[in-house]
Amino acid sequence: NSVQYGVNSETELIDYDEVYRLAKEHKPKMIVAGASAYSRIIDWAKFKEIADEVGALLMVDMAHYAGLIAGDAYPSPVPYADFVTSTTHKTLRGPRGGFILSKAQYAKDIDKWVFPRLQGGPLMHVIAAKAVAFKEAMTPEFREYAHQTVKNAKALAEELKAEGLRIVSGGTDSHIVLVDLRPLNVKGNQAEEALGKANITVNKNAIPFDPEKPMVTSGIRLG
Structure with a gap:
């Protein structure tokens, strides 16, 4: 079962008051943040505050913002979220693929579910390409690219x-x-x-x- 939150009808910004109200009402096990067509800054700290108050885990999908986050041009959800998912082929400009970050206590279970339960043989050429993309994302040139x-x-x-x-x-x-x-x-x-x-x-x-x-x-x- 899932419950959707939305944006304010006047500002068209995420309605954090609504997120809080719905979280208090429904007591979710997990709150999911992230977007594919939301152009503004997402307040990860606010989501974390709400999640903590209702005893929920916080998952963030940062697929569309990952490159900007790596280049310090958009706030990072990593300090706040229990889980962070992302693709590697959007603003991170790597190969088609993805990755999962999590707090240490969840890592073993995530690894177990990825393999052998959900995936089989790894695509080593894609993993190598991800490594190259991550290395590029650590450079001053990439930071300049993200801000530009x-x-x-x-x-x-x-x-x-x-x-x-x-x-x-x-x-x-x-x-x-x-x-x-x-x-x-x-x-x-x-x-x-x-x-x-x-x-x-x-x-x-x-x-x-x-x-x-x-x-x-x-x-x-x-x-």
């Missing part, structure tokens, strides 16, 4: 706003820019197809409280 990525996204958001587009939450703190197309009377799938023909890659994406179906959407995601 956020600067670029902020600049893009401001220019799109100047051209009359509505940016969800008013801007970005990450690499993601989520555009609300409703004022243009354009659907997300229409914009995705049209921009694709111009060799501009975006994806149709739901916006907060989206009235459209998931395969139509009222927005597009950049980044």
Whole structure:
């Protein structure tokens, strides 16, 4: 059983008061934080505070932010979460794959469930490529890259706003820019197809409280 929390209808930021209220009401065993189209800073410490108060574990999926976190351009959830999952092929710019971080007391059980219960033979060439990606992520050049990525996204958001587009939450703190197309009377799938023909890659994406179906959407995601 799962219970969803959302964003504030006015600010379009995560509604931590709602997270707290739902956590107090439902007493979950685990609270999950993370996002695929949330452009703002996520307050990991606040999630941890709420989780501790209701006796829940905290799991964070940082797949979309991992590279920015490695480059110190976005806050890290590692000091707060009991479990952190991520891909390695998004902002971390490594091979397609993933990893799991956890507090020490859970590591043995996680290893047991990954192998032999869920996975078989490892892909050693992918593991080697991950090692290269992690090494690159430790360099000053990668840190500069991560910070520049956020600067670029902020600049893009401001220019799109100047051209009359509505940016969800008013801007970005990450690499993601989520555009609300409703004022243009354009659907997300229409914009995705049209921009694709111009060799501009975006994806149709739901916006907060989206009235459209998931395969139509009222927005597009950049980044």
